[in-house]
Amino acid sequence: MAKYRQVQVAFWQDNFVLDLTPEEKYFYLYLMTNPKATQIGIYELPLKVIEMETGYNRETVEKLIARFEDYGKIVYSQDTKEIMITNWIKHNWNSSQKVISRVDTELRGVKDKSFIQKYLIQVLEVEENQEKIQYLYGMDTVSIDYGYKDKEKEKDKDKEKDKDNENDNESDQEKERVGVVFDKYVELGFGTINAFKAEQITEWLKIFEPDVVIKSLEVASNNNKATMNYVNGILNNWKQRDLTTLEKVEAEEKRKQVEQLKPSYQQRRREQPGEVAPSWLKDEDKPKPDKPSGPVKTAAEDPEIQKMIADFRKG
Structure with missing residues (x-):
């Protein structure tokens, strides 16, 4: 968290600021320079803290927040007690690694996820329009470009x-x-x-x-x-x-x-139905006759063969 915040002197001649009441000018400066303000412009700020630091009562604080929401300058989450300064990034963005690292760390601590999405969309817009960004101060300062x-x-x-x-x-x-x-x-x-x-x-x-x-x-x-x-x-x-x-x-x-x-x-x-097996496959599937068991006899040992040989010699 920065020990100080810096605001351009042109702040006091800006058309929007000139139309504000003294009470609104004081409140606007408070939102930009209070101890809880961060690099991303999104931070937790309970109404009780605003009362204690500004001296306003609850009714006045609520009216001022509603008024600046109507002006389109802030968004306040009643659920998480966080505030987002809507145009903060346009005047405080820097693509240096030091700033990117800090932005990433601070985004992880944001409770209202809709704020994160709005911020990232603004980052994309800023990155596509680098020529419109002026890096007038360091990353811990508030540089506000009011058109002068x-x-x-x-x-x-x-x-x-x-x-x-x-x-x-x-x-x-x-x-x-x-x-x-x-x-x-x-x-x-x-x-x-x-x-x-x-x-x-x-x-x-x-x-x-x-x-x-x-x-x-x-x-x-x-x-x-x-x-x-x-x-x-x-x-x-x-x-x-x-x-x-x-x-x-x-x-x-x-x-x-x-x-x-x-x-x-x-x-x-x-x-697949009706497939016909080839004949040779069917023959192989048929049972074959058993072979005779025991030793095979020679022609000299077989009487039938000897008789056939004798008949053949007689003519």
Whole structure:
């Protein structure tokens, strides 16, 4: 946890802040700089703690939280007593290994899983728009960009604005595709999605449609192998066999089922009716006469043979 937080002086000239009441300005600064604030902007903050640290009573605290939720600046979980500052990552993201490691550690401690999913979706958006991120301070500071830039930067921003608007719909659709898979991942018991797993799933979604990736999750879960490594093995196999659509995957499953129902060659031989055996095989099956037992007699010892020889000589 950081020992201090730093806020840009431009905070006080921001249009949103200028419209706030003194009470709201104080509360907004408190949310960004209180001792429980984290690198990811998601942290546990019970209402009782807010009362003690701000001096407000419960009714005022609840009204302020509801008001900032309406402004779209925070989300508060009544179940886990956690708060999420919604635009935190846009002004505090850094892809350095030090920051990634800390983010991963803090995400593991988040209790409200919906906060994790929202955060990871924002990570994907930030990573795809690196040119819009300014790393003005270290990882333990709060850098808030309220739109006060140099004139040249403002001009460049205006030129890009139209292009960004054209991509808004595609970006929203992509978030929805990723979010559906993330939800299924958690629902099927694979556990919490960290930054590394989120990146793996996103890479697979560049090859497969969401329903195919979800199918791989279901196959792994049904086989009691709810791990990302097992899912990677399934998807690699499907990729090599060009099973890139749900129709192809289901067709292959049906083909395997049909193959399993077909009888083997030995079964077909046994079940084939009316087969006629060859005559030589039948002769071999006939019982052969027993051979005479005892020693074999020679011609000189056999009286019958001697008689036949004598008759032959007489002519």
